[in-house]
Every structure is written in structure tokens, then in C-alpha cells.
Amino acid sequence: MKDFTDKVVVVTGGATGIGKALADRFGAEGAKVILAARREDRLREAVEDLAGKGVEARYQVCDISRREDAEALADYAFAEFGQVDVLVNNAGRAGFPATVIDSTEEAFEEVFRVNVFGQLNGIWAFAKRMIAQGTPAMILNVNSEVGLYIPSPMVGTYAASKYAGRAISETLRVEVPDHIHVGVVYPGLVQSELGGTTEITQAGMPAKDFVDIIWPQIENDEFHIVSHPWAKDYFGETAHELAAAFDRYAPHFDGDEKYDSKWLASQTVG
Template sequence: MSTLPYPSKVILITGASSGIGEATARRLVGLGHRVLLGARRTDRLQKLVEELRTQGGQADYRALDVTDAADFQAFTDYAAQVFGPVDVLVNNAGVMPLSPLNALKTNEWNQMIDVNIRGVLYGIAAVLPGMEARGRGHIVNVASIGAHVVVPTGAVYCATKYAVWAITDGLRQESNVVRATTISPGVVETELADHISDPVARDAMAEYRRIALKADAIARAIAYAVEQPEDVDVNEIIVRPLAGTGG
């Protein structure tokens, strides 16, 4: 484990069982932070936490459904019991079942709204009062390049990520003590695309992902924002593969 030039922070990570969430957990625990991992697949969380502890890291996990406000609050309360008051929340959990609007996949639309928007809001609601009371804190929301560019089959997904961008910037403007960061990844090697049910969108994403970044590229961006001095607020970072920066 690395030695930090400042006190170790208590950090929550949602969607931590794979992809960007898992990579961020590895990166932040490796830097010496105390990290609570949340997701629905607790078997994966348990395996990851055991590995991190074997390496000398401070990590724990709890089952988390980000679409349940009470469960998110319980997740936050558990972190305070195990590690202390929460310093940083990384709202990473998200879903991306792309499809054209005329496919009328309304259940998938609602799933994206529930996880990608309500999940972020419930996380903010769980940590913001305590952060404001202590006069410090940091909320990192993982959006997407889809928060800046709309693509065919991505209308609803991009709308949810635009919302994440707007929510984060609103928080930035409203608070003088809580830092707010939007991380907008381009195409990354994650499991998000594995749940696309529409065949046209699935085939298009398979082609798009040929230039995908490793998840640790996003974890490094999150770590950069987290490690800045308390008077520095990194508002947004966009991270894309070099091969895709011209589009």
C-alpha cells in the first residue's frame, strides 16, 4: 500500500463488483484509502475485498441497491460505523441497455432512469447532509461521453448522463464546502454493453468497443480528482481512447 501525503479518506464506491468500480476500488485502496464497496453481486465484492485485504488494504463491502434510497442511507451509515464519516462518494453504478426509441423498450428506459439518475440522487441525499455539517466532502459522479454527445440508440441513455452532468454542476454551484466532479468516460472495457438486448445496438457497440480503454484509465482520473487539495475542485474530466478523439 502507498503512503498518502494527507490523511486517508473514507470512500464509498457504487457499482464496485466489476469494470470501472472495481478498478477504482483497487486504485484507491492501493493508495491507502479506506473504501466501502457496494453492488448487488456480493459474491464478487467479497472476493475483491478479501484480495485487497491480503495486500494490506483497508476495504469492506455491503450489498447495495442504488435505486432504494433507504438502502443507500444504510450503506452510508455502515461506512461510518466501520471506517468513520464519509469523505468521498463515487457514484459509479450505471446501466446502458441501448436501443432505438421505436423499439419501445420502456422497461429498459425506466431501468436507466432509476439506476443512472435516481441512484445518483439517492447517493447525494445519503452523504450530503453529513458532508455539509462537517464542512467538507467530495461527490464524484461517473457520467459518460454520452453526457456531451447523443448517438442513435442512445437517446435515453444519453439523457440520463446529461442529467448526471446537470446534477453535478448544480451541486457544484450550490455548495461552497462539498467538491463536485463529473467523470465522463468514452468507450471502456466494462460489462455495460453485455446487457444490450437490441441486436442493432448490440452489434454497433461491439464494433465501437474495438478501441476501448482499460477501466483503470478511468480509475486514475477519479484518483486524480480525489487527491487534490481541499481548496481545489476538479469539476469535470473527459477520458477517451486516443483513437476515438477525432469523433
């Protein structure tokens, strides 16, 4: 989708950081923008900033971890503009630094409520309506490079949520009709208010620079949308390790096609 003129874009977690930078770019490309987040003061500031740049913008206070808030956001967007062409599932929260052994059920639940169910709530509220429009549309799920590899200890809650989010995106893209494009974005460290220490969050890539890198990928309808080069190296290490394990212990053999799970699924699904 290369022309966003008069397209309607909804961005969750849109008041600050990556969400606001994406809203700026969509607006600069001629889109109408609806921002959603929990903090009304920051939403108001963001919309005023967009309006000052000539962008038609609205906001809706929304806790995306609540299904009813996501449905209310969709109701508002379609009532205001009659359509939604792009949904950016950007809202997220940082994990709780702890080893997996020392972590708690509550910690995993809190992170999953936003990073997994928040994404799902956006999909559940918007996707069927976007499909029914019958026009080209896009769902962008902002994930993390931590959904590709484990950078360090103490990231279990966050990484688990991002691996789950990647699986949801991978599955969604093979389920939606052709006029719906799904993309999954893998930011590395970007300056934001996501959480963590100021030293870490402000050491990242400026959000505008990040959006400049991923924008051509959005225009080209890429599925994997990437930004931070070292993620390739670390993800590649995992991929190499897995491939080596298969080569050593589970190489192809005559007749192994009868155990091909993807082929077997294709015979029973659809």
C-alpha cells in the same frame, strides 16, 4: 484533495470495472474503502483482493436504485468509520438499444432508476452528513462521454440518463458549501460489465489505464474529469453548432441584459 491517507471512500458499483479500479487506486493511496453493489459474490471477491493488497476494505450489498438501500449504505459506512470523505457514484446500467420512437416508457424508467435516481439516492443519503462533518470531502459522479454528445442512433435511454446526470452534477456544485468538492467523470468506452456486447465492452480502454488518466484530475479537484480524446471533437461539434445558431439568430443587442436568465436568477436565489 491530494492526500487520501486514512480517508474513507464509498464506491457504488464498486465490485467490477471502473468502480473496482477506482477502489484499487484509492486503497493504494492509503484510503479505507467500502464497496457497494448488488452481487455479493463479486463484492466478496473484490474485498478479498483489496485486503490482499493491504487495503482496509468492507462491502455492503446495495441496490442503489432503492432509496432505502442507499440510506442503509450510508448508515453502515458512518457506523463503521464515523465519517465518509469521498462518495463515488459509479453504479450504472446500459440503455436499451432502440430508436426513441420505438422505445418504451418502461425502458426509460429502468435506466433512469439506476443512472439518475441511483446517483440521486447516493447524494441524498450521504451529502448532508458529509456537509455536517465540516471537513474537506468529495462527491464524484461517474457519467459518460454520452452525456456530452450523441455518438449514434439507438442510445436514447442511456444518453438521456447521462445528460440528466450531468445537469444534476452541474447544479450540485453550485449548491454545496466550499469544503465539498463535486466532480463529474466522463468515461468513453472502458472495459467493464456495464452491459452491451462482449465485443464492445472488451474493446474499450482497460479500467486501470482509465483511472491512471483521471487520477491527477481527481487530485486537482477538477470538476470536468475527462479521458477519451475524441469526445472533445464530438462535443466541440455540438458546441460550435449551438454557438453558430446564436450568432445567426440571437446575437447580443443593446439592453439584452434584462433577459439574462443567470443574472435574474442571482437576484432571487440565495
